[in-house]
Amino acid sequence: MTATLLGVAITVAQIMLGLALACAAFRFVRGPRAQDRILGLDTFYVNAMLLLLTFGIQTSRTIYFDAALVISLLGFVGTVALARFLMRGEVIE
Amino acid sequence: MIQAPDLPAWAAIIVGVLLLSGSAATLIGSLGLVRLKTFYERVHAPTLGATVGVGSIVLASIVCFTALESRLVSQGILILVFLTLTTPVTLISLARAALYRDRIAKDENVPLEHGKD
Numbered sequence: 588m589t590a591t592l593l594g595v596a597i598t599v600a601q602i603m604l605g606l607a608l609a610c611a612a613f614r615f616v617r618g619p620r621a622q623d624r625i626l627g628l629d630t631f632y633v634n635a636m637l638l639l640l641t642f643g644i645q646t647s648r649t650i651y652f653d654a655a656l657v658i659s660l661l662g663f664v665g666t667v668a669l670a671r672f673l674m675r676g677e678v679i680e
Numbered sequence: 681m682i683q684a685p686d687l688p689a690w691a692a693i694i695v696g697v698l699l700l701s702g703s704a705a706t707l708i709g710s711l712g713l714v715r716l717k718t719f720y721e722r723v724h725a726p727t728l729g730a731t732v733g734v735g736s737i738v739l740a741s742i743v744c745f746t747a748l749e750s751r752l753v754s755q756g757i758l759i760l761v762f763l764t765l766t767t768p769v770t771l772i773s774l775a776r777a778a779l780y781r782d783r784i785a786k787d788e789n790v791p792l793e794h795g796k797d
Contacts, residue, residue, distance in 0.1 A: 667769070
């Protein structure tokens with residue numbers, strides 16, 4: 588009984604995170620200026636990482652933790668590099 | 681596809697509630713990203729997902745794997761600490777870059793420079 592309830596809760600959580608991904612993708616595609624697109628990309632990274640964590644809970648495998656850590660690391664580096672590019676016009680001076 | 685780990689009842693309830701609240705907070709933050717009007721309002725919205733959302737989902741996974749393997753599985757703490765440290769850095773640098781661009785473009789709706797009227 589509780590296993591079924593937990594399964595439904597996990598699926599609902601995954602659907603909500605998928606909608607959040609769609610919102611971030613909308614801002615990434617539409618965003619009137621470059622900073623809006625970068626903000627959407629950063630949100631997309633965080634939401635995708637959370638979706639991976641829920642997949643890890645669903646299949647009870649800890650390998651997803653490492654994938655989520657790598658995604659958050661790459662998201663941080665990518666967003667900082669893009670923000671620097673907006674500020675200065677180049678990434679490495 | 682409905683599939684769930686085989687958890688005891690108390691852990692299943694904790695994991696389910698934490699997962700639902702975390703993903704709801706993330707969804708609200710991302711909806712704010714779509715609905716708010718200016719960039720300086722929008723830059724606040726995703727932090728809801730990066731703090732409350734990440735916190736409760738990581739906590740849910742820690743409870744889940746600790747109950748499954750009967751030992752403390754604390755890898756998730758690393759993700760939580762990393763995101764808590766890096767989100768303010770990225771958003772501050774992004775907001776400063778946006779301010780710089782808007783001031784160059786002589787936009788009317790830019791917040792005033794600090795120390796000037």
